[in-house]
Amino acid sequence: MDLARYLATRRRTIEQALDRCFPAERRMLRRAVRYSLLAGGKRLRPVLTLAAGELAGARQRELLPFACALELVHTYSLVHDDLPAMDDDDLRRGRPTSHKVFGEGIAILVGDALLSEAFGLMSSARRVPAERVVAAIGELARAAGETGMVGGQALDLAGQGGRATVARVRDIHERKTGALFTAAVRIGGVVAGAPAPLLARLTRYGRALGLAFQVVDDIQDADPNGTGDGRTDQALDKMTYPALLGMARARAHAVQARDQALAAVAPLGAEAEPLRAIVTAVVAGVLPEESAA
Amino acid sequence: MDLARYLATRRRTIEQALDRCFPAERRMLRRAVRYSLLAGGKRLRPVLTLAAGELAGARQRELLPFACALELVHTYSLVHDDLPAMDDDDLRRGRPTSHKVFGEGIAILVGDALLSEAFGLMSSARRVPAERVVAAIGELARAAGETGMVGGQALDLAGQGGRATVARVRDIHERKTGALFTAAVRIGGVVAGAPAPLLARLTRYGRALGLAFQVVDDIQDADPNGTGDGRTDQALDKMTYPALLGMARARAHAVQARDQALAAVAPLGAEAEPLRAIVTAVVAGVLPEESAA
Numbered sequence: 001m002d003l004a005r006y007l008a009t010r011r012r013t014i015e016q017a018l019d020r021c022f023p024a025e026r027r028m029l030r031r032a033v034r035y036s037l038l039a040g041g042k043r044l045r046p047v048l049t050l051a052a053g054e055l056a057g058a059r060q061r062e063l064l065p066f067a068c069a070l071e072l073v074h075t076y077s078l079v080h081d082d083l084p085a086m087d088d089d090d091l092r093r094g095r096p097t098s099h100k101v102f103g104e105g106i107a108i109l110v111g112d113a114l115l116s117e118a119f120g121l122m123s124s125a126r127r128v129p130a131e132r133v134v135a136a137i138g139e140l141a142r143a144a145g146e147t148g149m150v151g152g153q154a155l156d157l158a159g160q161g162g163r164a165t166v167a168r169v170r171d172i173h174e175r176k177t178g179a180l181f182t183a184a185v186r187i188g189g190v191v192a193g194a195p196a197p198l199l200a201r202l203t204r205y206g207r208a209l210g211l212a213f214q215v216v217d218d219i220q221d222a223d224p225n226g227t228g229d230g231r232t233d234q235a236l237d238k239m240t241y242p243a244l245l246g247m248a249r250a251r252a253h254a255v256q257a258r259d260q261a262l263a264a265v266a267p268l269g270a271e272a273e274p275l276r277a278i279v280t281a282v283v284a285g286v287l288p289e290e291s292a293a
Numbered sequence: 294m295d296l297a298r299y300l301a302t303r304r305r306t307i308e309q310a311l312d313r314c315f316p317a318e319r320r321m322l323r324r325a326v327r328y329s330l331l332a333g334g335k336r337l338r339p340v341l342t343l344a345a346g347e348l349a350g351a352r353q354r355e356l357l358p359f360a361c362a363l364e365l366v367h368t369y370s371l372v373h374d375d376l377p378a379m380d381d382d383d384l385r386r387g388r389p390t391s392h393k394v395f396g397e398g399i400a401i402l403v404g405d406a407l408l409s410e411a412f413g414l415m416s417s418a419r420r421v422p423a424e425r426v427v428a429a430i431g432e433l434a435r436a437a438g439e440t441g442m443v444g445g446q447a448l449d450l451a452g453q454g455g456r457a458t459v460a461r462v463r464d465i466h467e468r469k470t471g472a473l474f475t476a477a478v479r480i481g482g483v484v485a486g487a488p489a490p491l492l493a494r495l496t497r498y499g500r501a502l503g504l505a506f507q508v509v510d511d512i513q514d515a516d517p518n519g520t521g522d523g524r525t526d527q528a529l530d531k532m533t534y535p536a537l538l539g540m541a542r543a544r545a546h547a548v549q550a551r552d553q554a555l556a557a558v559a560p561l562g563a564e565a566e567p568l569r570a571i572v573t574a575v576v577a578g579v580l581p582e583e584s585a586a
Binding site: 119123138145157 | 415427444
């Protein structure tokens, strides 16, 4: 399949829907929300919600509020994680981070507004039976909260300086990254009313994809030029797969996770082709970036 | 009616339910969540959800997850508002604020966890039809988000130094305080399946109560000993009703709001007695505090 084209059409739909969630306005908070939300990005999580939901029989317009909610939660987590009290990052996607432009107070509120609106958006989905809306909200709340992203970030903050082990890194990443990937595909299935066996397959796919994504992300951070040897010096964050396993075994880890994801959706036929193409491209490090298309 | 007794029994129920939401655990994030959530407080918003919902025919056990969600959102907003980048407060209810005890990073995550869990908790309410759960979630998301509390706090942050007018103060307070009071009573009604005319009455009550609460809060801040003259010096925040109207007119403002709240629920009979007693006590400045009962 033509993954670049598949992603381009879905990204365009998602961009337009996100723009409609927060139309341009003069107030500083709105400008700050738009600055972070409409800053490009791969839109991988909302694309996964659309891909999993369409595979399970839902229509794109039924799925769209949920797909956007995933991106709102992802963006909120980036804005809060970049804060000085957290990871203290000055740049995000090549631009100054929210708190650098608007100040820390507004950046905190941008995250709070995005997180609140994610749930507001899902609650406004009129095309989907209320039972499914409630289930999707529960999925996203668990992925975002103490059992998911927030809990992972807290472990990360608390553990700085602690001993790094593969089990520990995996636990943190499963919460920080994996939970939202898994929620993205599961919510697609939930909105479509997928039966339990299909939901179980989507869950296994989401978990494996989340792991593969994180390992590849760590590898690309450690070895940005793909020379193959990577950095093994002190500057390399200990809490990463390459630091703990070495570059070659980290790569093998990502490939193994990809194969688990592919196995999970293997019996699902041609409809699952986008999910296969996405995990394959993620692990090959060739997921098409945003295009002008 | 015996308001002190009414509040004591409901507060006990709410305290127990909040404790069950986040059982004691060793991890720092959980300890920090409990530190802020179980720090006492009037529990006025969840009590209002119970009072409005019972008046509209729901049972307490149906209402309880929603009542707790209101308190989670209220607590999250206090923790974030206290941060150095916001109001920079060192004390809250006589104890060091969350970021003073656990650090800014964890305090930000405490708020994020509480906000996420508020929606998770509502989505888990199994005793209430899904349509009502979705409607209640929408109410709380709007009250919390850019149109409500977050928007009010952003206006407050952005407006520091701007000209204070009654209209401006009222706009900010309607978002920062009023929206959540209104949501508290409306959500009670929504969970009970209240018909539109009753919901409209609850809405008018909630708005008027929110205004009365804020004016009285401003008065008590400006004149903590109730001597009647209050502070008119430079230290008095300009963005308050006493600063803009003078103490006597601010009091008249609160009394007028109380009368509007009472008028809204006047035809609702004996079932509305708790709502009447609450707004009356708030404006008299004699709302019973937490007791050991």
